[in-house]
Amino acid sequence: MTTKADAIKPSSLSFQKKEMKEVKPAAEVRPWVDEDLQDDTEIRTKEEDDGDWVESGGEEELAHVPYLASRYPVEVMVQRSQDFYSLMNQRRSVRFISPEPVPRQVIDNVIRTAGTAPSGAHTEPWTFVVVSDPEVKHQIRLVVEEEEEVNYRQRMGDKWVSDLQRLRTNWVKQYLDEAPYLVLVFKQTYGVVDGGQKKTHYYNEISVSISCGLLLAALQNAGLVTVTTTPLNCGPQLRLLLRRPANEKLLMLLPVGYPAPDATVPDLTRKPLNDIMVHL
Amino acid sequence: MTTKADAIKPSSLSFQKKEMKEVKPAAEVRPWVDEDLQDDTEIRTKEEDDGDWVESGGEEELAHVPYLASRYPVEVMVQRSQDFYSLMNQRRSVRFISPEPVPRQVIDNVIRTAGTAPSGAHTEPWTFVVVSDPEVKHQIRLVVEEEEEVNYRQRMGDKWVSDLQRLRTNWVKQYLDEAPYLVLVFKQTYGVVDGGQKKTHYYNEISVSISCGLLLAALQNAGLVTVTTTPLNCGPQLRLLLRRPANEKLLMLLPVGYPAPDATVPDLTRKPLNDIMVHL
Numbered sequence: 409m410t411t412k413a414d415a416i417k418p419s420s421l422s423f424q425k426k427e428m429k430e431v432k433p434a435a436e437v438r439p440w441v442d443e444d445l446q447d448d449t450e451i452r453t454k455e456e457d458d459g460d461w462v463e464s465g466g467e468e469e470l471a472h473v474p475y476l477a478s479r480y481p482v483e484v485m486v487q488r489s490q491d492f493y494s495l496m497n498q499r500r501s502v503r504f505i506s507p508e509p510v511p512r513q514v515i516d517n518v519i520r521t522a523g524t525a526p527s528g529a530h531t532e533p534w535t536f537v538v539v540s541d542p543e544v545k546h547q548i549r550l551v552v553e554e555e556e557e558v559n560y561r562q563r564m565g566d567k568w569v570s571d572l573q574r575l576r577t578n579w580v581k582q583y584l585d586e587a588p589y590l591v592l593v594f595k596q597t598y599g600v601v602d603g604g605q606k607k608t609h610y611y612n613e614i615s616v617s618i619s620c621g622l623l624l625a626a627l628q629n630a631g632l633v634t635v636t637t638t639p640l641n642c643g644p645q646l647r648l649l650l651r652r653p654a655n656e657k658l659l660m661l662l663p664v665g666y667p668a669p670d671a672t673v674p675d676l677t678r679k680p681l682n683d684i685m686v687h688l
Numbered sequence: 689m690t691t692k693a694d695a696i697k698p699s700s701l702s703f704q705k706k707e708m709k710e711v712k713p714a715a716e717v718r719p720w721v722d723e724d725l726q727d728d729t730e731i732r733t734k735e736e737d738d739g740d741w742v743e744s745g746g747e748e749e750l751a752h753v754p755y756l757a758s759r760y761p762v763e764v765m766v767q768r769s770q771d772f773y774s775l776m777n778q779r780r781s782v783r784f785i786s787p788e789p790v791p792r793q794v795i796d797n798v799i800r801t802a803g804t805a806p807s808g809a810h811t812e813p814w815t816f817v818v819v820s821d822p823e824v825k826h827q828i829r830l831v832v833e834e835e836e837e838v839n840y841r842q843r844m845g846d847k848w849v850s851d852l853q854r855l856r857t858n859w860v861k862q863y864l865d866e867a868p869y870l871v872l873v874f875k876q877t878y879g880v881v882d883g884g885q886k887k888t889h890y891y892n893e894i895s896v897s898i899s900c901g902l903l904l905a906a907l908q909n910a911g912l913v914t915v916t917t918t919p920l921n922c923g924p925q926l927r928l929l930l931r932r933p934a935n936e937k938l939l940m941l942l943p944v945g946y947p948a949p950d951a952t953v954p955d956l957t958r959k960p961l962n963d964i965m966v967h968l
Contacts, residue, residue, distance in 0.1 A: 489797035517769035621901015
């Protein structure tokens with residue numbers, strides 16, 4: 409089947425519009441934060457709204473083609489849903505990753521899979537920076553560990569110094585050197601149209617997070633592991649290190665590889681269906 | 689394999705802490721909006737941070753168990769990654785959904801699959817409200833279409849009246865009546881601990897969006913279709929209609945079913961790998 413695409417349908421946004429005035433002032437004060445904030449809160453101006461609507465309208469006006477789907481007999485469908493759940497339910501966040509090489513072709517396919525996610529107004533607002541260069545991986549580790557250390561120092565205060573050893577195990581991120589690939593997922597908070605004007609990408613964080621869900625499914629399906637981390641405060645430094653443009657913000661960092669032979673995971677359980685689903 | 693779980697590792701949050709003061713005032717003004725805003729911006733107080741860190745620490749201190757993974761021969765791994773990409777790449781947002789019934793067992797399995805997503809501090813901050821009751825579905829449709837109409841009226845102004853017919857096709861959402869199931873995805877913005885205190889669920893929107901990515905993958909794997917919609921402004925009304933507690937905010941609404949026999953989709957394409965991936 410040829411490559412197709414789709415878009416999250418935005419709804420009316422009068423609330424966000426009203427909020428804008430209250431948050432805007434922060435912009436001048438701390439640009440970094442404001443850009444992140446603006447992104448997270450999906451703040452938009454009237455003009456941007458019109459632009460977005462025109463864009464959505466544009467999609468509506470595109471030629472429609474028949475949707476051809478594979479349909480399974482009921483018993484096959486039920487079995488497939490059960491098997492997929494069983495496979496996904498074996499996924500865990502693994503922090504012990506083997507340095508053995510992983511076929512690049514597999515990485516390409518899991519990123520392609522992430523790129524099939526729906527997105528607001530079909531903006532496809534994601535950039536996946538895949539790092540295998542040992543030196544770049546180490547630079548990333550230094551940035552992330554520095555942020556983490558600041559964290560723990562702030563939290564522990566004086567206790568920190570005496571507690572050094574125990575704490576190191578918390579902020580030291582060996583997998584950032586050892587994993588054959590680091591996938592840094594950036595959300596594109598706006599695009600630049602022909603006139604050079606910025607066009608806000610609505611719902612970009614939701615869209616990119618959905619694509620990360622598909623990425624996790626693809627990795628699990630291939631027998632690879634990762635741990636979903638959100639080093640938000642490292643974003644600006646890592647963006648500069650990786651030479652990404654200003655409209656891209658780091659959303660997640662995923663070390664990818666085979667699990668280490670002696671990998672362990674916390675002995676946690678998941679909520680049963682009745683705790684997460686309500687049927688009406 | 690027994691049910692296991694995992695958690696998104698939060699990073700330091702000093703930026704959000706500083707931002708809090710600037711956004712807080714909005715709270716008194718428009719509670720609804722502020723709660724949504726607060727949620728989206730992941731604002732947190734020092735105390736909440738400590739609580740969160742303690743919780744993360746708690747996870748660290750949990751007993752670890754060996755991680756047992758299925759490992760595939762390289763050629764099998766490559767083929768699996770290719771096949772999964774091909775399957776996911778056939779997914780489209782479909783707005784023409786058949787009213788034919790769908791086995792409830794399949795719906796249960798796709799929701800179970802969504803529940804395997806990682807989440808901040810393993811809060812599993814999602815509630816999936818699955819609606820098959822025709823009357824409730826219709827009530828939901830009325831709320832959503834009312835919001836959409838307000839939208840289009842605002843956008844079109846006077847032109848609107850003369851353009852009624854063309855516009856109706858934009859805001860009328862027949863699939864909300866016709867789809868056998870509507871899945872309303874709520875993010876739990878905070879939990880209530882034993883003392884009755886609120887405990888903010890960090891990264892809840894990112895976590896729930898990731899789980900929606902897994903939900904989309906599970907639906908596609910089963911041969912079902914949906915369209916990812918974000919009726920944010922309908923959230924408060926729909927939350928009350930569905931009797932969800934105040935800590936739950938509507939994030940997405942997904943009509944689920946078989947595609948209609950005559951279903952069509954906009955003739956869009958997706959970005960090629962080189963446009964979404966950068967290798968270093």
